[in-house]
Amino acid sequence: MWNEPYLETCCRAALHRLCLAGAHGRPTGLQDDPCLERMRQMGFVAASGSGRFVVTDEGIARHATEVLKQKPAMGHTP
Known part of the structure; x- marks a missing residue:
């Protein structure tokens, strides 16, 4: 179930610019x-x-999953 707050397209773009900075x-x-x-x-x-x-x-993690489309970390390393 999706329980994270929704980020509008403009907010995702702003988060990406912030990460690039x-x-x-x-x-x-x-x-x-x-x-x-x-x-x-x-x-x-x-x-x-x-x-x-x-x-x-938290922003870095959200950027990775929502903007870069990376899978969330599972909390352990193989």
Whole structure:
């Protein structure tokens, strides 16, 4: 059963751009602020002290499964 919050296409694109930005994150004041703020409330994004959005571990995992279409980790290594 699917129990994760739905991400709109614009939010998935914003999450991808954020992941591409790396550790520096993305500055506030851009057109994707509403999406990044929504994902901040979901725990996929965090606001840094320098006024930038950065991806969280949860965001990295969601990006891998929803944007990159990778299978979720099973919690163990073979």
